[in-house]
Amino acid sequence: MANALHPELAKRIVLKDTSGNQWLSTMGATQLIQNTRRRGKDTPTDRQQKDIVILDIYENTASVKAVMSGWIDYLHLARWNGEWKIVNVLWELKPRK
16 A cells, blocks of 8 residues: 555545535555555455546546445556656445445
């Protein structure tokens, strides 16, 4: 995970409380790396989903949709020092079954 992220990554989700108030929750690269280390392998293999769709690539930028078992990520990537790095993520949790 650490190799895939730009150090200034912003991963955001729109959250809503029981009163209907919304806010953006933001996670940076360090927190995402730590969360992945702690919980990265919690989903049993038979329930994992990892569907990736490249939406667009232009020069040094790309947009990607990643559908996982519990959430969907919309990623912006940049070619940084010759390597593709995830710079921004807007994500949404899937409803629990």
